[in-house]
Amino acid sequence: GIQVEQSPPDLILQEGANSTLRCNFSDSVNNLQWFHQNPWGQLINLFYIPSGTKQNGRLSATTVATERYSLLYISSSQTTDSGVYFCAGVNYGQNFVFGPGTRLSVLP
């Protein structure tokens, strides 16, 4: 199955700063999602983005399928953005594979 890497593993920001999180895949995927896990453990869908660019408020994501990576941008970060960000990918006939996550801490 595919392997998923995420970088950086940990990130500490001051409130208001911008950041970029990266997700690399060992093979092509036909479905890619970004999730935010809040401090209570709930996984929240951020983007379904197998290719192209999407934006939702202060967050945006870009997937370059031909080069097997995706980026999550967080602008003007807030303390509520803290938590763990996961990407997950799947290929036809297989199941979702999750990356190890990026732990983000936004300081006031």
Next chain:
Amino acid sequence: DGGITQSPKYLFRKEGQNVTLSCEQNLNHDAMYWYRQDPGQGLRLIYYSQIVNDFQKGDIAEGYSVSREKKESFPLTVTSAQKNPTAFYLCASSSRVDTQYFGPGTRLTVL
């Protein structure tokens, strides 16, 4: 309200006991999944079901069992054969190979 519910939120088990975690969805999704998350780690797939009365093992199925008798329900039993069951368990559903939606999770602790 459409969504996925899991119960209980917290569960304590004694050594040697089987316990069953509940997962219900009213999203009319065909596929349902169980994941395990250990502290500071990512999610690992335990079992999944693409259709009623059918399910397949994931990457770490040993010591777990499931059933899928109804489209809305996918309970997970953690058996005494699972050597290290203390973890956070997450249930998800999706419409085929599409966006996954997650429940709030169950934290299982073995005493």
